[in-house]
Amino acid sequence: MGKQPKTAITPTRAEDYPQWYQQVIKSADLAEVSPVRGCMVIKPWGWSIWENMQGVLDRMFKDTGHVNAYFPLFIPMSFLEKEAEHVEGFAKECAVVTHHRLEPGPDGGLVPAGPLEEPLIVRPTSETIIGSMYAKWVQSYRDLPIKINQWANVVRWEMRTRMFLRTTEFLWQEGHTCHATEEEALEETRLMLDVYADFAENTMAMPVIKGEKTADERFPGAVSTLTIEAMMQDRKALQAGTSHFLGQNFSRAQDITYQDQAGELQHAWTTSWGVSTRLVGALIMTHSDDDGLVIPPKLAPSHVVILPIYKNDEQRSVVLEYCDQLQKQLKEQTYEGEPIRVIMDDRDIRGGEKKWYHIKRGVPIRVEVGPRDIENGNVFMSRRDTGESNGVSRDEFVTQVGTILTEIQSSLFDQALKLREDNSRTIDTLDEFREYFTPEDKDALEIHGGFASSHFCEDAPEVQKVLGELKVTTRCIPLDQEQEPGTCIFSGKPSTGRAVFGKSY
């Protein structure tokens, strides 16, 4: 019997995927639970990844003609009530501010005082508060379109939380746009879905399926919700970003009207779209392995870490000087048009411990430099994604580092795409569908099945029944599918197309 290779993360993905996820976060020092129920603390390494995501997305939003602004954290309760489906969707899970000060209570401790006339809701999303401003700002067709994005925190009182994926408070961006015509609003909804898909695939190295949500998965108050869906390594689906076409629902509820060129009063057409810190969770679950976090270079806070190795003070000064120079040289190289981000770790701790520290934190390239490497004009380079290590000449490494990062980025995408392709199946019978999503061994439930592409009809009651039994959900109706006639595998009725089904987060 061969010995199991030792991994830095216990348990491994195969042993216990949810627990593995928590351990990757812990060992990469990304985040931690806080003393506030359901809220997390995002630690510096985790925050830098989100900061990098923000930087890329913000540029993409600006390049597509959007500007940033900021609206209040609080929403008057009456605003939420204006759109019936909207309030239905959020009333059950919101933080309610009812008082505006604390006073000494009868037993010496503090008690809430200064009751508010109208309770305020901590924003779960900002359609209503932003819409109330748009109603003021929009008078004429000349005031349109309005294309605003906001980076903000939002609160949804979640009962079951999981770090990054579902927390009571989370950080996100929410775009809110307002247009004169239905066509333009639909175009915007689709454009922002494309921006999200581009970001997911080209920056996060995470392949996604673009599609439309079915009615029961729609954003509360939307006419249609577009989504990007990614497959995690346990074969579950994760909704990574959504773009909503709100039609005139919110503009009617909030009286966002404009005079058109003919002088007629019209209701505007609105959209909203968002991605959140959940993407950090998606990143972790897409690329990380049994040794911890793996970060695609485009989002890595550090691209390269230099690890000086020495045994005594004499070696120390020679090695550190060499490493200093190497660091300078590397910083003069570029990746994606920006200087390579290099750190040197000269902390006085054991070499093995130091190496594993950076493996677990997912730095794409590690470079070890000892006295012998210096003699030979070499460095010892390791890639985090493949684990490959080899000695290369320093000059070669310096000139090649940008290319290696490009390779890592694309190899991570390919690997994730292969996983999805290997675990997606076109299924045309209910028996096969059931079998696909039913584990032989109940304990292996987490990793059974993947994505099934099957004909269905949205309104058939049979669909929800079977899905409920199997704990499977409709992920989306892919946008780019060929129209083919078919039969709903659940009801036997004619179908209008296939949907992608999967277990999900």
Next chain:
Amino acid sequence: MGKQPKTAITPTRAEDYPQWYQQVIKSADLAEVSPVRGCMVIKPWGWSIWENMQGVLDRMFKDTGHVNAYFPLFIPMSFLEKEAEHVEGFAKECAVVTHHRLEPGPDGGLVPAGPLEEPLIVRPTSETIIGSMYAKWVQSYRDLPIKINQWANVVRWEMRTRMFLRTTEFLWQEGHTCHATEEEALEETRLMLDVYADFAENTMAMPVIKGEKTADERFPGAVSTLTIEAMMQDRKALQAGTSHFLGQNFSRAQDITYQDQAGELQHAWTTSWGVSTRLVGALIMTHSDDDGLVIPPKLAPSHVVILPIYKNDEQRSVVLEYCDQLQKQLKEQTYEGEPIRVIMDDRDIRGGEKKWYHIKRGVPIRVEVGPRDIENGNVFMSRRDTGESNGVSRDEFVTQVGTILTEIQSSLFDQALKLREDNSRTIDTLDEFREYFTPEDKDALEIHGGFASSHFCEDAPEVQKVLGELKVTTRCIPLDQEQEPGTCIFSGKPSTGRAVFGKSY
């Protein structure tokens, strides 16, 4: 009698300074009141200024060894209670979350439901929640220092609000650091004050006095509070940033302890420091004039606006092409190491209206280009700060644009410094002090007096009495003053130095 020159802003600064301030904000489209009491909407142009401030500050924080992270929006009520002065300072003005959902009430509307076991406070500042994490993270001297910054929104329930200067919700950064020694924490407190002063003077072009707050103006729970104080154009002082040495007050209240090198358990030493969107208000009140906003180039969302001028379609195509090329040329020039930010305004509105639009928004340089300018190879350039306009050759303008921006930046600083110097006085008698701060004409109250530098003794009851009568406050005890013997002008007792006094925001 000469005709009054017409100004874009009514009233002027001299006529009604507070109203002028509101009108500058309105006419530059920086912000607007929201339907939520005391909360404002920061509009795109105002947000870009804050975004630019964030960019510069964030780099300065990172360059001084800080990292960003994110902590929860909510603070359990019991956390606030741990530090007695701290809770005293914030209990009277905080938003209290008491419920976590809404339910249909008896009259059909919604009512708060799901009462929380312990109320949550929307953070007014985060010493206690961050401290509770530091208490976990710090075990040994090896874990120190911790130097974390957070960009966040905070809420203080203000009864009298003024846009940017004092709002219920505002945006800020809060640095929280934790050190092994008192000396190191004091050094950090001072370092961050220097960073703020550097930012105020070199980026905002706003001269500041660095000093220490007196006991009654200290941050609740701090051992000492350092401040930067700026003079606005109505001669009032504005506290623009503070850096607090918290001693061991919070580490004792929250049990932040570490084992030192000798194995002894010690309480850590902490600091906190912050600046907020209030700086946007400071910027407005420092530089703007009776024609509206003036933005120092380093923070301007656009450095240059190009205004094409034409009378017919034929001219239009020639002028627009010329302007396009000019825009490209300008974007290849740099200011402060980055490409010049240029916009072209080719909206189909009246030339005068368009020009005043950009004057009121404070774009540092306007360039008008008409058919005659093109014939002569010229552009017609205007500086927002001085109002100077002149035709210059296009080539000269393109090569000089960076230099002109540098001139504008330093000229704005000089002007603000001159205002402060002209309105600061060393005062050594109580009579002169009273006279300085007492307007002859009660209606002119807003602009009477400036900064007075006078000897005082902090504990004398006479001081607060006189200051209260005059509506003057101790701004700070300047850090860089020469030690000289003196007599408190209020009590006649020996003084330890001078303080700066002024009316304030």
